[in-house]
Amino acid sequence: MKLAENLSRLGTESAFEVLARAVAIDAEAAAAGGPRVINLGIGQPDFPTPPHIVEAAARALRDGHHGYTPANGILPLREAVAADVLARRGVAVSPDDIVCVPGGKVTMSFAIMMFGEPGAEILYPDPGFPIYRSMIAYTGATPVPMKLHERSGFSFSADEVLAQVNGRTRLIIVNSPANPTGGVVPKSEFDRLVAGLERWPDVAVLSDEIYARMVYDVGNGGGEGHVSLLSYPQIRDRLILLDGWSKTYAMTGWRLGWGLWPPGLAEIATRMAVNIHSCVNAAAQWAGIAALTGPQDAVDTMVAEFDRRRAAIVPALNALPGMGCVDPRGAFYAFPNIAGTGLTARQFQDRLLAEQRVAVIAGTSFGDAGEGFVRFSYAASLAAIEEALDRTRAFLERAAA
Numbered sequence: 001m002k003l004a005e006n007l008s009r010l011g012t013e014s015a016f017e018v019l020a021r022a023v024a025i026d027a028e029a030a031a032a033g034g035p036r037v038i039n040l041g042i043g044q045p046d047f048p049t050p051p052h053i054v055e056a057a058a059r060a061l062r063d064g065h066h067g068y069t070p071a072n073g074i075l076p077l078r079e080a081v082a083a084d085v086l087a088r089r090g091v092a093v094s095p096d097d098i099v100c101v102p103g104g105k106v107t108m109s110f111a112i113m114m115f116g117e118p119g120a121e122i123l124y125p126d127p128g129f130p131i132y133r134s135m136i137a138y139t140g141a142t143p144v145p146m147k148l149h150e151r152s153g154f155s156f157s158a159d160e161v162l163a164q165v166n167g168r169t170r171l172i173i174v175n176s177p178a179n180p181t182g183g184v185v186p187k188s189e190f191d192r193l194v195a196g197l198e199r200w201p202d203v204a205v206l207s208d209e210i211y212a213r214m215v216y217d218v219g220n221g222g223g224e225g226h227v228s229l230l231s232y233p234q235i236r237d238r239l240i241l242l243d244g245w246s247k248t249y250a251m252t253g254w255r256l257g258w259g260l261w262p263p264g265l266a267e268i269a270t271r272m273a274v275n276i277h278s279c280v281n282a283a284a285q286w287a288g289i290a291a292l293t294g295p296q297d298a299v300d301t302m303v304a305e306f307d308r309r310r311a312a313i314v315p316a317l318n319a320l321p322g323m324g325c326v327d328p329r330g331a332f333y334a335f336p337n338i339a340g341t342g343l344t345a346r347q348f349q350d351r352l353l354a355e356q357r358v359a360v361i362a363g364t365s366f367g368d369a370g371e372g373f374v375r376f377s378y379a380a381s382l383a384a385i386e387e388a389l390d391r392t393r394a395f396l397e398r399a400a401a
């Protein structure tokens with residue numbers, strides 16, 4: 001068989017590989033009666049989907065919602081998204097510009113496929129979610145890393161980004177709050193980026209705001225809350241906004257996300273949907289309406305719990321030998337610098353899992369700029385986090401001995 005050449009450029013998300021290895025090691029540990037694996041590698045909330053959302057899906061199935069739906073999503077779902085965008089981001093948008101898809105990743109891939117082709121350049125955050133680079137390379141476009149800086153809480157510098165833009169640049173991807181760093185881009189940096197983009201009216205922007213509801217320190221120590229790129233009317237006609245239900249409502253397995261598209265592009269995204277997946281699972285769409293229009297207390301409780309864990313994990317990481325961690329202001333990840341341990345990111349990841357049964361993800365899984373860093377997800381109980389950090393200390397002390 002001769003496979004398509006561009007497949008050789010398709011990357012992956014190594015969090016899934018680490019998860020598989022962690023599950024295998026855990027099964028051995030369970031059989032042998034040894035200490036079990038603590039998984040801080042995982043990128044999903046450790047909470048169940050709130051019951052009223054589950055019930056809405058069950059009801060939809062009982063009520064006979066078993067068939068295809070419109071490819072862009074049922075109208076009440078897109079209306080609920082538009083109402084949520086107005087309530088939370090303060091901007092009135094049309095349900096016609098919203099396309100509901102099976103997860104945040106699909107909006108990402110559609111956007112990259114719309115702009116990516118040989119000769120084109122697409123800027124993406126490094127370290128950043130690995131699928132950006134993977135999909136850019138797959139389309140044949142040139143992936144241009146946009147460096148995020150530890151010294152500025154893993155924000156980009158707008159001046160540096162603008163210096164990388166040229167006549168071949170088609171799309172700039174930004175992600176705040178960010179995976180894997182927990183970084184939140186300050187409004188001042190977005191202001192400068194948007195102002196600079198006035199010189200480049202043909203460059204589109206994909207703003208991945210999937211962690212928008214998970215922002216900490218708001219009104220405290222300079223925290224500004226979530227700044228959406230939708231609040232800049234200057235780029236509204238070239239902004240693709242990505243969000244979804246996976247993280248906010250603990251619904252990663254449901255596969256439900258949405259994109260808000262500039263004029264004309266929702267139709268293209270819908271055509272892509274017709275070609276690839278037809279529509280999102282009908283019952284999940286009814287669950288998505290219940291999530292957006294129902295009580296939000298479960299979200300608030302989950303975010304408050306993440307904040308408590310953040311307050312525990314960051315000082316504990318800073319107290320480990322050779323490690324230092326800037327305060328993550330969003331999402332549920334800490335991204336400590338491990339340069340002082342003398343280990344590479346990959347050695348740290350592999351040895352910590354093999355020797356102490358703690359799963360974390362090497363920073364290099366998120367781009368070249370991730371060397372010297374490791375991602376700890378704090379989507380795990382406080383007790384598990386504390387135990388994982390005790391084991392990490394034991395690991396570092398033995399590695400240094």
Ligand code: PLP
Binds near residue numbers: 043102210244247256
């Ligand atoms: N964007 C970012 C930054 C993510 O971290 C993730 C998931 O980890 C996604 C998008 C994809 O989310 P989904 O599971 O809804 O496809």
